[in-house]
Amino acid sequence: MKKIIFNGFYGYKNTGDDAFVEITSWGNRHFWKNTESAFYPGKDLPETLNPIKRIYPNNKSNRLIEKLFVLKEALSTDYFINAGGSVFSKITPLSDIIFAQNAEIINKKIKHGGIGVSIGPFNSVKDEKKVIEYLKRLEFLALRDTKSYDYAKSLNLDYNPIKAFDLAALLPECYNDSNSNSKENTKKIKTIGISICNYERYKNGNIKNEEKRNKFVQEVIKRLSKYENIQLKFFIFNGHSTMGDEALTLETAALIPEEKVTILPYSKNIKSVWDEIKECDYMFSTRLHASVFSCYASVPFTLVEYHRKCGDFLEDIGYDVQKRVFDAEVSAEECVQNIISNLNGTYKTPTKIQETIDRARLNFTEIKL
Secondary structure, three states, rough: OOOOEEEEEOOEEEEEHHHHHHHHHHHHOOOOOOOOOOEEEEOEEEEEOOOOOEEEOOOOOOHHHHEEEEEHHHHHOOOOEEEEEEEEEOOOOOOOOHHHHHHHHHOOOOEEEEEEEEEOOOOOOHHHHHHHHHHHHOEEEEOOOOHHHHHHHOOOOOOOEOOOOOOHHHHHHOOHHHHOOOOOOOOOOOEEEEEEOOHHOOOOOHHHHHHHHHHHHHHHHHHOOOOOEEEEEEOOOOOOOOOOHHHHHHHHHOOOOOHHHEEEOOOOEEHHHHHHHHHOEEEEEEOHHHHHHHOOOOOEEEEEEOOOHHHHHHHHHOOHHOOOOOOOOOOOOHHHHHHHHHHHHOOOOOOHHHHHHHHHHHHHHOOOO
């Protein structure tokens, strides 16, 4: 059996990243037949189907002590695998990657890899050079979007990058959920899921763009709430105390009649979030993984493209370009009419759903540990 450390943005109460823990804990056993429990850095890890081990000393430890625990585990691990998300946009001095690299002084057998990840965008040439240097050290690299794959191919690495996909596309298979692709909607009252977030304020970006996007989203939601047969279910996908979605969600929900609103707080149980999304008739989201969950649960959705990774996802799944709103680049009324039209049966299922599920499996099937 192989000892693995899976690395990502885990433990920050983010449902999208929680899904990566769910899928890797399952895939580690299902595809790799590895019954050794994998290790995950992070304090607030989610509940998963398969057992995982947490790399975290205790709830009162500081960040440096946390990283030293990563180093300690890396001294005896076989693989350090970056799994899921935008982990390759920068590598900081306190990155788990750096501490795992330092373990190589003693542990000569440790191998590095990446599955279900994207590359970039970079804030500086320095960040890009550091990422490229690390990518050259990897044993394998499975990318979650075509642009990242094309970028990796341009680097002429010593191995062949794998054109894979987002790990969350495997959620139906992970949950043995055969009903996700065969749902008929005959309900008179339609439930629209809502998942929203801020972004620029956390990245020192253009705050005016964030304000414009939030105003657009709130206007769409207010207009949707005026339809008698529509109920709104707000999902808090990120429950982090300082960078989470709760404040914006509550502020937005307060704009519409209380009887129209259900608010679901962040949950560590990914399966419960999945099941709640399956019950929706539509999803309108800024959070990428609210739309990813919806896509593979066969729930029609509209995604506000706050980040490059959103557009990459829509392009890869073959989403109807005529129905995209990009980064709030259509009017609120046009967006609302698209949603209503889609609810009434005009929604075009993205054309590459099965193709992307097959690609998502490559994160595991193309890699031999």
